[in-house]
Each structure stands twice: as structure tokens, then as C-alpha cells.
Amino acid sequence: MIYDIEYETLPREALEAIQLRRLRSTLERVYATVPFYRRRFDQEKVKPSDVATLQDLAKIPFTTKQDLRDNYPYGMFAVPMDNVVRIHSSSGTTGQPTVVGYTARDIDTWAALMARSLCAGGATRRDIIHNAYGYGLFTGGLGVHYGAEKLGASVIPVSGGNTKRQVMIMKDFGPTILTATPSYALQLAEVAEEIGVSFKDLKFRFGIFGAEPWSENMRTEIEAKLNLTAVDIYGLSEVMGPGVACECHEAKKGAHIFEDHFIPEIIDPKTAEILPYGAEGELVFTSITKEAFPVIRYRTRDITSLNAEPCICGRTHVRMNKVSGRTDDMLIIRGVNLFPSQIESVLMEVDGVEPHYQLVVEREGNLDVLTVMVEVNERLFSDRVRQLQELEKKLTQNIKDYFGVSAQVKLVEPKAIVRSEGKAVRVIDNRKK
Amino acid sequence: MRVKQISVFLENKAGRLADVTAILAGSAVNIRTLSLADTSDFGVLRLIVDHTEKAEEALRQNGFTVRMTDVVAVEVKDQPGGLHAILELLRKAGINVEYMYAFVQQSGNNAIMIFRFDRTDGAIRLLQNNGIPVIDGRTISAL
Numbered sequence: 001m002i003y004d005i006e007y008e009t010l011p012r013e014a015l016e017a018i019q020l021r022r023l024r025s026t027l028e029r030v031y032a033t034v035p036f037y038r039r040r041f042d043q044e045k046v047k048p049s050d051v052a053t054l055q056d057l058a059k060i061p062f063t064t065k066q067d068l069r070d071n072y073p074y075g076m077f078a079v080p081m082d083n084v085v086r087i088h089s090s091s092g093t094t095g096q097p098t099v100v101g102y103t104a105r106d107i108d109t110w111a112a113l114m115a116r117s118l119c120a121g122g123a124t125r126r127d128i129i130h131n132a133y134g135y136g137l138f139t140g141g142l143g144v145h146y147g148a149e150k151l152g153a154s155v156i157p158v159s160g161g162n163t164k165r166q167v168m169i170m171k172d173f174g175p176t177i178l179t180a181t182p183s184y185a186l187q188l189a190e191v192a193e194e195i196g197v198s199f200k201d202l203k204f205r206f207g208i209f210g211a212e213p214w215s216e217n218m219r220t221e222i223e224a225k226l227n228l229t230a231v232d233i234y235g236l237s238e239v240m241g242p243g244v245a246c247e248c249h250e251a252k253k254g255a256h257i258f259e260d261h262f263i264p265e266i267i268d269p270k271t272a273e274i275l276p277y278g279a280e281g282e283l284v285f286t287s288i289t290k291e292a293f294p295v296i297r298y299r300t301r302d303i304t305s306l307n308a309e310p311c312i313c314g315r316t317h318v319r320m321n322k323v324s325g326r327t328d329d330m331l332i333i334r335g336v337n338l339f340p341s342q343i344e345s346v347l348m349e350v351d352g353v354e355p356h357y358q359l360v361v362e363r364e365g366n367l368d369v370l371t372v373m374v375e376v377n378e379r380l381f382s383d384r385v386r387q388l389q390e391l392e393k394k395l396t397q398n399i400k401d402y403f404g405v406s407a408q409v410k411l412v413e414p415k416a417i418v419r420s421e422g423k424a425v426r427v428i429d430n431r432k433k
Numbered sequence: 434m435r436v437k438q439i440s441v442f443l444e445n446k447a448g449r450l451a452d453v454t455a456i457l458a459g460s461a462v463n464i465r466t467l468s469l470a471d472t473s474d475f476g477v478l479r480l481i482v483d484h485t486e487k488a489e490e491a492l493r494q495n496g497f498t499v500r501m502t503d504v505v506a507v508e509v510k511d512q513p514g515g516l517h518a519i520l521e522l523l524r525k526a527g528i529n530v531e532y533m534y535a536f537v538q539q540s541g542n543n544a545i546m547i548f549r550f551d552r553t554d555g556a557i558r559l560l561q562n563n564g565i566p567v568i569d570g571r572t573i574s575a576l
Contacts, residue, residue, distance in 0.1 A: 194493070376442050376475075376498050383440035383502045383549065384531055385470045385477050410474050413444050415496050 003119035007260050008315045018260055020054055022288035030294050033078045036071055062297045073099040079292050089137040090237050100237050101292040109289055110240055113258050114147020117246030121231040122206035123177045125152030130175035132184055134160040139241030140211050144179045163191040170202055178207040182214040183424040189225040204228040213323040213341050217348035218355045239285045245320055254307050254319030261289045266306055269327045280305045282327055301327040333368045333405050340426040346398050352379035358417045363431045370407040375414050434557045435503040436570040437485045441478040442498040460491040468534035483574045503553050506573050508543040508566040522563055528556050538576050
């Protein structure tokens with residue numbers, strides 16, 4: 001089902017006309033109300049009125065995470081605080097947190113886009129949604145929550161943590177849709193198994209997972225373990241929160257970006273050159289309907305590509321492929337570029353390996369040393385040491401074959417890898433000192 | 434005639450073995466014998482205990498990776514050539530010993546060895562046909 005059939009299936013020409021109108025009014029507004037944007041535009045000698053076509057967006061300077069940090073907390077807001085009804089903040093896991101605000105109308109728009117997303121992921125107003133995204137400053141919990149209510153579904157605001165209790169709720173309340181980070185979804189599966197609850201006996205039909213990059217292999221595993229269809233949802237607090245883009249359950253092949261609200265671009269992260277559809281690069285967003293916190297050509301640092309092919313679901317909005325990594329997550333090991341998600345895919349090719357892993361990089365002398373920690377589950381474990389050593393050897397060999405990088409694979413006990421707020425910590429880089 | 438052995442995956446770090454013994458003590462499980470195989474970064478602890486299921490559950494609940502394996506307890510004559518006679522028999526039959534370790538107590542005048550074979554049933558049959566006593570799990574637990 002398509003939530004907003006008119007806007008989500010607009011012909012390209014009509015969609016672009018709307019985009020241009022909204023883009024121009026957003027540029028005029030930020031130039032008038034946000035000193036940062038006025039200064040930046042003036043520096044580049046560009047005026048909002050210079051943008052006469054969508055292609056002219058290329059004349060406008062980029063905005064980076066650092067710009068948001070420099071204007072902490074409210075410097076990027078485009079409306080007086082009187083009009084702000086909600087404040088969220090990023091987790092700050094990669095540095096100083098950033099603060100975002102919403103007007104009443106922004107909250108309404110967000111709820112509608114989340115309703116679109118849930119709908120794309122298979123939800124209807126008859127569904128019960130078990131929302132295990134964290135509630136609080138993180139946009140995940142409340143974002144999904146408002147969207148679920150907008151859609152008219154029943155939402156269980158269970159939030160993150162207390163996993164055993166969550167399993168009991170899943171058993172007793174009979175939710176049909178699960179929303180969570182993919183790593184937390186797997187944790188739910190683990191705990192359910194431990195306490196003897198089978199997902200086969202639960203009522204889940206669809207799971208809508210996001211807030212961290214995950215691989216196709218992980219999708220296969222989640223679908224098998226949780227007995228549901230898993231779709232990918234994309235969003236980030238700087239642009240809005242969850243619901244910037246979402247996969248349709250019909251195709252499960254890339255998330256439709258809600259282009260009547262956000263203009264996506266893909267650029268070369270090094271040269272900032274705009275790349276064509278299909279090319280992989282850094283995703284850049286311009287919000288064109290947000291009031292309190294518009295972002296102009298915001299560099300997300302997420303690496304992906306755009307797919308403009310028509311989709312079987314009927315939506316005309318362009319799709320973004322799965323995020324394969326982050327420009328700041330990218331590891332350079334002895335000159336080889338590596339994303340954690342690439343290692344994940346290779347690990348999971350070996351039967352029984354679960355996506356509970358962590359990459360640790362150290363520098364010994366002048367040499368980068370990569371250690372891949374992999375949790376040993378009962379399927380991998382053997383009473384024979386030789387078999388475990390062979391597993392380590394096989395994983396090491398596979399990484400070497402795929403990437404040409406020597407890694408040391410180290411088997412660790414289950415839960416040895418820290419999961420923070422349901423988000424797994426994938427990389428520990430001890431080289432930066 | 435098989436004996437249940439519990440294997441536990443352990444990272445090589447201080448106090449990990451003590452964590453296991455604390456859990457077993459807390460569950461009133463008595464260790465009959467054990468062996469620890471280790472590499473530079475992990476170890477595999479193999480245990481034979483009096484209450485196998487209780488031990489398995491307690492360890493699992495505490496987040497350990499646990500695996501049950503069938504091993505064979507064999508009486509070995511406590512005299513020169515006692516063990517050799519058995520190994521020779523196995524070699525001729527082409528049965529491989531994955532690993533072995535000693536049981537703490539004796540059975541009468543004989544020593545007891547715990548064997549992990551690649552072909553457990555074949556090994557049991559071979560030993561019994563050659564008059565070498567194989568001790569079942571219940572007897573081992575009660576020793």
C-alpha cells in the first residue's frame with residue numbers, strides 16, 4: 001500500500017517542479033534567517049535568486065557536520081525558539097553532539113513521512129508495532145512512534161533495553177511489525193532463543209530496521225531468525241530523523257527517498273564533484289520543507305549510490321542503495337580502503353558466523369594491524385581446538401582473498417563485543433592518538 | 434556407553450576459569466575431571482561433572498558458549514603397556530583419537546582415561562569386543 005499515493009507516485013516532471021519551488025523558498029528563507037548560511041553564500045558570491053533550475057543547486061556551498069557543531073546548540077535554527085516545539089540531539093558518538101529543532105508543522109511532516117515509511121515497509125492501520133528504537137534525544141523512538149500513530153496503527157512504545165521483558169511483550173501483546181536497529185533485532189532473537197520463545201510462534205510479518213548500516217547477509221539472517229520480511233529504513237537527525245527514505249517490501253531493493261521533501265545528491269567525498277545515478281559516493285541532502293532546521297547540501301558522510309530505475313511498487317521516488325559505509329568509518333589499512341560492512345559480508349559467508357564482530361586497528365611500529373574479533377556462538381563452537389583454529393584460519397584467508405589485507409581473526413566469547421544503545425560498536429581505531 | 438562431556442569456550446584472560454568454577458559451585462555441581470586445551474588467545478575447557486544438565490544450563494544462562502560432546506571412558510590397566518595396548522588396537526582399526534585426558538579416580542586397580550574419538554560408536558564396539566572395559570556415564574558420575 002502507498003500512504004500518500006499522489007505525492008509518492010508523481011511523474012518526474014511534476015516532482016521536479018515542486019522540488020524547485022520548495023528549494024527556492026528554502027534558500028530565500030535560510031539566507032534571511034540563518035547568519036551561517038548568509039555568510040557562507042556571501043563568501044561564495046551566490047544569491048538564492050541565482051538558483052533558477054535544480055541543476056543550479058550545484059552553485060550553493062555544502063554544509064558539514066562540523067558546521068553544525070560550530071553553531072551548537074541553536075545557531076542553525078531558522079525560526080525563533082517560540083516556534084520550536086521539539087528538540088532532539090545526535091548521540092555524539094563521533095564527537096560533540098548536534099542539536100536539531102522542529103516546529104509543529106515539522107513534527108507533522110515528519111509523522112507523515114514516517115507513516116509513508118511504515119506503509120512502504122508493509123504496515124497498515126491494523127498492525128501492532130513493537131517499537132524498540134530508543135525513546136529520548138535519539139530521533140528513532142519518537143520518530144517511529146508519531147508515524148505509527150499517524151498511520152493509525154497501534155504502537156507499543158517499548159524503547160530499547162530490558163530485552164527479556166521485550167520478548168514477553170512480543171509473546172503476550174502479539175505485535176505484527178518490529179521496528180529496531182538491526183543489531184538489536186538479532187539480540188532480541190538471541191534472548192528469545194535463550195528463554196525458549198520461538199519467533200515462529202510470534203505474529204511478526206515485517207521488520208523495519210535502520211539507524212546503522214547493515215548488509216544483505218544480515219538481512220537474510222534476520223529474516224530467517226525472526227521469521228519476518230526485513231526492510232531498510234534510512235534517516236539521520238540532522239536531516240529529520242528516521243523516514244527520510246524507506247524500502248518498499250515489494251522490491252526490498254533500496255530505500256525510496258521522499259524527494260518531495262529532500263533533494264539527494266551523490267558526490268565524490270574527496271573532490272566534491274557531483275556523480276551520476278549509479279555511481280557510489282557520499283550522500284548529500286537538501287531539505288526543502290523543513291521550517292526550524294533546514295539543511296542545505298548537508299554532507300551525510302554515508303556512502304551509497306542512487307537508483308532511478310522504475311520500481312515495481314509504483315513509487316516514482318529515486319532509491320538509495322544500502323549504505324555501504326561512512327566516510328568517517330572507512331578504515332585505511334596499509335593503503336587499502338575498508339568499510340566494516342564489507343568485512344561483515346565476508347565473515348558471514350562462513351556458515352554459522354553471526355554479525356557480531358568488531359574491528360580493532362593498532363599501529364605496531366609503522367605497520368597497521370587489523371584484528372577482527374568474532375563472537376563464538378554454539379554453532380561455531382567445537383570441543384576440538386583444531387576446528388576452532390581452522391575457523392580462524394578460514395576467516396583470515398577469506399579477508400586476505402577479498403581485500404588483500406592480512407587480518408588477525410580472534411574468536412571471543414558471546415557478548416564480549418559491546419553493544420551501546422542497541423548500536424554495535426564496529427570499529428575501534430587505536431591509531432589516532 | 435557414552436559419557437557426556439561439557440565443553441566451554443573461554444577467552445584467555447585472568448579469572449575466566451574461576452568464573453566457571455564459581456557458577457558450578459553455586460549450582461552444587463561437582464567436577465569429576467577436566468582438561469583445558471589452550472591456544473594463544475582462547476581455550477576450550479572440557480568437563481565431566483556429576484549433574485551434566487544442571488551444569489550446562491547454569492553455564493549457558495551465564496552467557497558461556499557451551500557444547501555437549503560424547504566421549505568414552507575406558508579402563509586402562511595400571512601397568513607398563515596398558516595404554517599402549519589400547520592405542521595399538523585403535524590404530525589398527527584406523528580410529529583416530531582427537532584428544533584424551535585422565536580421570537582422577539581409579540576403577541579398582543585400573544586407571545580411567547577419557548577419549549574423544551572421531552568414530553565414537555566404532556571405538557566402543559572395538560574396545561568391548563576386545564575385552565577392554567568401557568564405563569558408562571552414570572557409573573562415571575557416581576564414582
